[in-house]
Amino acid sequence: MVDRDFDAQLSRLFAEPPAFPDAEGFHGRVERRLDRGWTLRRLAIGAAGGVAGLFAVGQLISSRFATDLRSASSESVSTVDLGVDRLMDQVNQFVATPASVETLWLGAALAAIALTFAITRLVEEF
Template structure:
């Protein structure tokens, strides 16, 4: 059986990494590489989020307004002011429907989530 002092000394030797003269430079290079990688990831994730938001907004607007725009285009012989009045009434009716209220709540929830992420990021940076 080995002596406890020898085992303790052996454990201490293997727990401590060897000291190299360029250890600080190496650590700084690794930290810089990691920071650069995170910056690229942030840009890519932000760009993907913006693209997804634009696509979702376009699809939402297209599905909600396509029927109304077709109706307005069929009735193109009417006066311009009557078309504008009809469009405003249609928009008012759509905002009053439950699906529109759900969409507004969803947008508000996503905005709060984005605000939370922004606050978290700001707290990490400062």
């Protein structure tokens, strides 16, 4: 027959890890290494996001508005108003197309997600 007290005692002994005298020091070293890694990851991800955002803005400006800006700057002062009107027409066309509206909503959703991540990070820090 199996002695239930012995089994329970054996299970309790192996359920908890043994305590070592340098456990606190080891814990502190592991925590410092993990914190250092997270800081580096946060900085790298933030820098990569910033660079990607700059590229996206540059592509948007060069693809949609560069021709109007070049033509407006090369024209005389009297025709600048016409160039601004054409630029505003381009902006209105950009917003009016379905793909552009989806792009704007996607941008707004990504901004909301980024704001949520920032708020959760602040809550965890404090």
